Amino acid sequence: MRWGERILESALPSSLRAELRGDVALLTLVRPEKRNALNDDTILGIEAFFQALPVEARAVVLAGEGENFSAGLDLSEITERSTVEGVSHSMMWHRAFERIEFGRVPVVAVLKGAVVGGGLELACAAHIRVAERSAYYALPEGQRGIFVGGGASVRVPRLIGVARMADMMLTGRVHDAESGYALGLSQYLVEPGAGLDKALDLAGRIAANAPLTNFAVIQALPRIAEADPRQGFMMEALMAAVAQGSDDAKERLRAFLEKRAKKVTEF
Ligand code: 1HE
Numbered sequence: 001m002r003w004g005e006r007i008l009e010s011a012l013p014s015s016l017r018a019e020l021r022g023d024v025a026l027l028t029l030v031r032p033e034k035r036n037a038l039n040d041d042t043i044l045g046i047e048a049f050f051q052a053l054p055v056e057a058r059a060v061v062l063a064g065e066g067e068n069f070s071a072g073l074d075l076s077e078i079t080e081r082s083t084v085e086g087v088s089h090s091m092m093w094h095r096a097f098e099r100i101e102f103g104r105v106p107v108v109a110v111l112k113g114a115v116v117g118g119g120l121e122l123a124c125a126a127h128i129r130v131a132e133r134s135a136y137y138a139l140p141e142g143q144r145g146i147f148v149g150g151g152a153s154v155r156v157p158r159l160i161g162v163a164r165m166a167d168m169m170l171t172g173r174v175h176d177a178e179s180g181y182a183l184g185l186s187q188y189l190v191e192p193g194a195g196l197d198k199a200l201d202l203a204g205r206i207a208a209n210a211p212l213t214n215f216a217v218i219q220a221l222p223r224i225a226e227a228d229p230r231q232g233f234m235m236e237a238l239m240a241a242v243a244q245g246s247d248d249a250k251e252r253l254r255a256f257l258e259k260r261a262k263k264v265t266e267f
Helices: 003-008 040-051 083-101 118-125 152-160 162-171 177-183 195-207 211-226 229-244 247-257
Strands: 016-021 024-029 059-064 107-111 114-116 128-132 136-138 188-190
Touching: 016 040, 024 040, 024 195, 040 083, 059 195, 083 118, 107 118, 107 195, 114 118, 118 152, 128 177, 128 195, 136 177, 152 162, 177 188, 188 195, 211 229, 211 247
Parallel strands: 024 059, 059 107, 107 128, 114 136, 128 188
Antiparallel strands: 016 024
């Protein structure tokens, strides 16, 4: 029995598959016939997955089955929503993606083919993006007569700036994998088919870090980076003291001084 079936039997919809590979949890969008379009069940399933992440998982890889990561919001589900319903639908996405960005462990996304609309919003909630050369990025909300609602206004400008996001939305501009890599949409660019192995390798490295360091990187760093510098320096000092006081840090530092640990050039 796979981990996803054991832990999340009732919570995971058929559009998601979860498994545990050692200390890395792998969550896969499995709706390739619809280009992994994100319906409400999938968004709620993503939220449930990250909420129920078992202690064994020290990193997560997020992937899509088939040729595409995700074609975004399932357009067949847009019905006659009232304004209030529209707000709460968007907030449902925000809640689910917050669980990714500010969850317990780092998340690595594997991008290929369409990384479009809500698919790009989902990818941007991860901490590291590995793109295969087939990946392309677009925000077709402008052309569809709607607006982004899954956190893109906050997360995409952090990566590429407001002007580039406005260009994508106003003109329908599509960035290919090379361009996305150059702009900072992905931190890694790999050959077709190599994304999952690369992401699992990175997740394995992340899982080997001290949990407190990973916590600091995903919880403290983004808050410090957006804080007023005076408060940011204070938060950094406090976080640094908490981290270095841990037994894990003491053992890792001792290991280096006793020549038992790898040099940075050997990682
Ligand atoms: C879909 C969706 C979808 C595919 N919702 N069903 N996103 C978009 O505007 C992107 C819309 N999709 C596309 O432009 C294309 O599908 C792709 C360029 C991504 C891929 O093209 P292709 O040729 O590989 O596939 P296809 O033939 O267009 O689609 C295959 C099937 O998937 C087809 O269904 P079928 O029943 O006819 O086989 C498509 O209808 C279906 N499909 N994409 C529903 N998105 C929180 S707000 C976020 C706002 C947004 O994300 S807006 C952007 C939405």
